[in-house]
Amino acid sequence: MSSGALVIGAGPAGLTSAYELAKLGISSTIIEADEQVGGLSRTVSYKGYRFDIGGHRFFSKVPLINELWREMLSEDFLLRPRLSRIHYRGHFFDYPLKAANALAGLGPIEAFLVMLSYSKAKMFPSAEETNLEQWVSNRFGQRLYEIFFKTYTEKVWGIPCNEISADWAAQRIKNLSLKEAIRNALLGAGKSAEGEVITTLIEQFHYPRLGPGMMWDCCKDLLAEKGNETVHGIKVDKIRHRKGRVESVVGHRSNGERVEFDADHFISSMPLRRLIQSLDPLPPDEVLAAANSLRYRDYLTVVLMAKREDVFPDNWIYIHSPEVKMGRIQNYKNWSPEMVPDQSRSSLGLEYFLWQQDEEWTWSNDRLIDLGIKECAQIGLVEPDEIEDGTVVRMKKAYPVYDHNYNDRVDIIRNYLETLPNLQTIGRNGLHRYNNQDHSMLTGVYAARNVVGEKNDVWAVNTEQDYHEEVRSSETEKSSTGYTKTMGDRAVPMPIVQDEADQIIQTAFARLDGVALGVALGVVIGVGLFLATMILLLKGGEFVGPRLGLLRNFLPGYEVTWGGSLIGLAEGSLLGFGLGFFIASLRNWGMMAYAYLLRRRAETEAAKNVLD
Amino acid sequence: MTTESITMAGNKQTEEISREVMRIQAGVLAMVCAVLGGLLLFTMTVWLLLKDGPGAGPHLSLLGNYFIGYSVSWFGSILGLVYGALTGGIVGWVVGSIYNLVVGFRK
Numbered sequence: 001m002s003s004g005a006l007v008i009g010a011g012p013a014g015l016t017s018a019y020e021l022a023k024l025g026i027s028s029t030i031i032e033a034d035e036q037v038g039g040l041s042r043t044v045s046y047k048g049y050r051f052d053i054g055g056h057r058f059f060s061k062v063p064l065i066n067e068l069w070r071e072m073l074s075e076d077f078l079l080r081p082r083l084s085r086i087h088y089r090g091h092f093f094d095y096p097l098k099a100a101n102a103l104a105g106l107g108p109i110e111a112f113l114v115m116l117s118y119s120k121a122k123m124f125p126s127a128e129e130t131n132l133e134q135w136v137s138n139r140f141g142q143r144l145y146e147i148f149f150k151t152y153t154e155k156v157w158g159i160p161c162n163e164i165s166a167d168w169a170a171q172r173i174k175n176l177s178l179k180e181a182i183r184n185a186l187l188g189a190g191k192s193a194e195g196e197v198i199t200t201l202i203e204q205f206h207y208p209r210l211g212p213g214m215m216w217d218c219c220k221d222l223l224a225e226k227g228n229e230t231v232h233g234i235k236v237d238k239i240r241h242r243k244g245r246v247e248s249v250v251g252h253r254s255n256g257e258r259v260e261f262d263a264d265h266f267i268s269s270m271p272l273r274r275l276i277q278s279l280d281p282l283p284p285d286e287v288l289a290a291a292n293s294l295r296y297r298d299y300l301t302v303v304l305m306a307k308r309e310d311v312f313p314d315n316w317i318y319i320h321s322p323e324v325k326m327g328r329i330q331n332y333k334n335w336s337p338e339m340v341p342d343q344s345r346s347s348l349g350l351e352y353f354l355w356q357q358d359e360e361w362t363w364s365n366d367r368l369i370d371l372g373i374k375e376c377a378q379i380g381l382v383e384p385d386e387i388e389d390g391t392v393v394r395m396k397k398a399y400p401v402y403d404h405n406y407n408d409r410v411d412i413i414r415n416y417l418e419t420l421p422n423l424q425t426i427g428r429n430g431l432h433r434y435n436n437q438d439h440s441m442l443t444g445v446y447a448a449r450n451v452v453g454e455k456n457d458v459w460a461v462n463t464e465q466d467y468h469e470e471v472r473s474s475e476t477e478k479s480s481t482g483y484t485k486t487m488g489d490r491a492v493p494m495p496i497v498q499d500e501a502d503q504i505i506q507t508a509f510a511r512l513d514g515v516a517l518g519v520a521l522g523v524v525i526g527v528g529l530f531l532a533t534m535i536l537l538l539k540g541g542e543f544v545g546p547r548l549g550l551l552r553n554f555l556p557g558y559e560v561t562w563g564g565s566l567i568g569l570a571e572g573s574l575l576g577f578g579l580g581f582f583i584a585s586l587r588n589w590g591m592m593a594y595a596y597l598l599r600r601r602a603e604t605e606a607a608k609n610v611l612d
Numbered sequence: 613m614t615t616e617s618i619t620m621a622g623n624k625q626t627e628e629i630s631r632e633v634m635r636i637q638a639g640v641l642a643m644v645c646a647v648l649g650g651l652l653l654f655t656m657t658v659w660l661l662l663k664d665g666p667g668a669g670p671h672l673s674l675l676g677n678y679f680i681g682y683s684v685s686w687f688g689s690i691l692g693l694v695y696g697a698l699t700g701g702i703v704g705w706v707v708g709s710i711y712n713l714v715v716g717f718r719k
Contacts, residue, residue: 510632516714520707528703535678547674595629 004028005451006249006261009269010230011039012437013427015219016068017267017444022226024452029261030223031234031251036213037220039269040398040428041437043213046391048341051303051332051349053395055316056212057082057205060438068441069206072222073215077206078336083313087379088147088320095318097148106147117143131404135166139604152320155327156353157401158297165402207335212437234259236270238280239423246423250280265451267444269427271296271397272413287416290409294432298361299398301330302350302372305389306382311346324375325360326350348382350375356396365392400432414459424450426458435461509591514584521580526573533565633715638708642701649700653692660684 005021007014010032018028036042043050058077060066069077086093094101103111118141125138132153136145150161157164208214220230238250248262268275276283276291283291316330330349332339340347350372354361360368369390376382400406410432417423426443428435435443439461446456529551536545537560545560552558555571653675660669661684669684676682679695 506630506632509630510634511630512634513711513715513718515718516711517707519714520710523710524703524706532678539677547671592629 004263005265005267005448006031006263007267007269008236008249009039009427009430010034010037010216010220010232011269011427011440012041012216013430013440013444014039014267014269015216015223015444016441017269017426017448018223018228019068019072019219020445020448021451022223022228024448026265026448026451027226028223028228028267029263030220030228030230031236031249031261032230032232033235035232037230038213038216040395041212041216043211044393046303047305047389049303049305049332049347050211050213050339051301051347051393052211052213052330052335053299053301053393053398054328054351055330055335056207056437058207058212058437059205060436062438062442064445065438065441068445069215072219073208076209076214076218078209079204080207080315080335081204082315083334084316084318085314086148086152086318086320088151090321090380092317093148102144102148110143114141114143114147117141129166131162131166132164133161136161148320151322152318152327155319155325156297156399158353158355159401159403163403165404165406209336209338211332211336211339231259236274236278239266239268239275239278240280241420241423244419244421246420264422266423267447267451268423268425269430269440269444271400271429272410272425272432275425275430276413276416283416287412290412293409294406295401295403296397296429297399297401298354298356298394298396300352300354300361300368300392300394302326302352302368303391303393304348304350304369304372304376304382304387306346306348306386307344307388308346308382308386309344311348311382319379321379324378325352326372326375327353329376329381345388348376353399361394365390368392397429400429400434402434406432424458431459431461509595512584512587514581514588516580517584518577518580521583522573522576525576525579526569526571529568529572530565533560533568536560537562537565633719635715636708636711638705638712641708642705645704645707646697646701649703650693650695650697652700653696654689657684657689657692661686661689 005018005026005028007018007021007028007030010030014030014032015037018030021028034042036044040053041056043052058069060069084095086095086097091105093105103114106114121138121141126134129135129138133145133150136149140148145161153161153164223230233254234251235254236249236251239246240248240250246266248260249266250258250260252258270278271294273291273294273296276287282288311331313334314331315334316328318328319326328351330351332347332349333343337343352360352368360371363371369392372390373384373387376387377384417425424447425431426447427440431443433439442461443458446454446458446461450456450458532548533545536548549558549560549564551568555568555575557567558564558571559567656672657669660672666685673682673684673688675692675695679691682688682691682695
């Protein structure tokens with residue numbers, strides 16, 4: 001049994017990992033560079049106002065994660081309605097996109113052009129779907145892509161959409177399995193495998209009363225109660241390893257004091273690039289080069305406090321308008337009324353997506369607040385004299401960038417890290433994957449379970465839909481360790497418990513065996529023709545079977561004679577076999593075409609949420 | 613492309629949804645074919661009688677070579693119903709049974 005683990009990073013992934021380790025009876029120490037826990041999901045306080053780094057809906061299709069949330073925060077969840085819209089050139093559009101609303105808002109001429117562009121995309125889609133532009137344009141048309149996806153996405157990522165890998169979208173849409181698409185069609189799109197209605201949870205979401213940071217503060221306290229310390233203000237300098245095992249992590253406190261942590265197991269949520277750079281000794285040049293070329297998008301929020309009870313009804317608004325720099329605006333009070341100290345006030349979070357090299361990143365807080373006030377007025381949300389205070393929060397490496405080669409580089413790093421079996425990487429930055437909070441938490445759970453001998457592939461989370469979204473609650477299946485067994489061998493998805501709907505699909509879509517049907521029809525037609533010929537011959541007469549003999553027009557050599565009956569038997573059998581095989585193939589292809597059609601429809605529906 | 617490779621490609625596609633190979637319930641198929649066969653011959657006979665009157669359907673009457681007593685007449689239509697059903701039932705049952713036999717053998 002392990003004497004302990006070291007978890008690097010006290011974000012959702014790291015804390016969840018430590019929490020799961022504690023459940024498994026393994027003590028851990030968590031080290032965190034910041035003075036606050038929660039990472040990207042922390043809640044920042046300022047003069048009684050509380051705000052997120054971004055917005056964090058507590059909505060997950062993973063039952064295990066929903067259970068964990070409840071377990072940690074108990075009854076402190078609010079169920080909030082979701083409203084988000086897109087602002088583009090003075091108009092607000094529903095989000096997720098609705099065709100009628102979008103076309104009405106664009107005006108008749110633009111709407112016509114959009115329809116033309118959409119038709120073109122459907123008739124002549126781009127054969128390649130390697131970048132985001134091709135991926136979205138194929139589904140919505142070039143013109144809608146330019147209005148509703150291009151500007152916002154480029155604001156967020158800072159690179160042209162044709163340089164962003166289509167994985168970004170595909171990962172978030174996650175190509176539905178054919179079976180899933182059929183199941184949705186059978187049960188209704190809003191129902192999961194268990195039949196629970198999830199549509200309503202997309203329209204509403206759970207949210208901690210005091211913001212997501214409340215959960216992570218609570219998790220930290222729960223860990224402390226079990227003797228698992230969270231050490232703040234530790235910057236990692238070196239990760240020492242020898243003979244294929246990590247031995248310790250060396251870091252320093254904010255006062256420069258050097259600290260070293262030993263452990264048997266190491267779980268890291270620090271950015272992959274920094275992790276590789278910290279390894280001592282350094283990995284081979286190829287791995288180091290791969291790590292050095294990983295890029296991250298940085299993010300800052302300008303928070304404005306407004307003397308107004310209601311500014312807008314949305315939780316957040318996507319700002320697609322190219323004339324302003326902000327990408328999204330949050331209204332924290334609409335997430336939870338307790339995010340503001342005074343209900344006659346509102347706080348708005350204006351989100352800017354930047355590189356650290358960008359000029360704005362280095363601007364003073366006052367200058368950024370001025371920019372925020374100006375842009376808010378420019379798009380007509382709030383007047384400058386209504387703003388009574390403001391602050392700025394900067395978050396480095398908020399988004400791992402999916403450029404064209406990131407996947408190959410991550411593979412190189414991943415392969416190298418497999419040579420250090422007692423080091424696991426988790427979380428959004430630890431895996432360089434655009435995970436939401438729930439997926440990050442799931443990687444933490446899996447990593448913790450790997451410590452006790454399970455073989456979960458944390459890299460598969462959020463890439464293989466079945467791998468995580470079908471993970472049942474902890475009540476369903478227990479492993480030999482007494483805990484939920486989620487899967488077997490590495491990279492092998494968890495076998496899905498077959499429910500009634502699955503069984504119906506299995507039976508309804510069962511393959512018709514072409515050879516078997518061919519043989520069956522071959523025997524019936526061949527023997528049938530043979531018997532028909534023989535009966536006429538036995539009956540005899542002056543002219544035997546003149547009409548049946550006409551079959552020679554189709555069956556060469558056939559005639560109503562003793563020899564012809566054998567030819568009829570052979571040719572009839574061949575004809576029957578071909579017919580049976582053709583019917584079976586046609587039926588199987590028809591069923592597949594229907595399944596593909598259902599999946600295409602479901603993906604298009606899901607693609608409407610791609611901005612989230 | 614050979615029959616086998618075509619079959620394998622088809623299998624791969626459909627396996628994404630279902631790994632099962634369909635079995636035919638021979639009794640049910642026999643019933644369906646019996647109803648179809650009987651109604652078909654009955655309807656064809658009645659249609660010719662209504663259209664052309666007595667003496668109609670010289671070609672359809674040739675089925676009398678196989679179905680003893682059958683002719684394009686009102687009585688023949690009833691006999692046709694029985695013979696069609698009987699033949700359809702046998703064909704359906706034979707097709708279903710042979711199909712299942714081959715599927716079992718190939719498994």
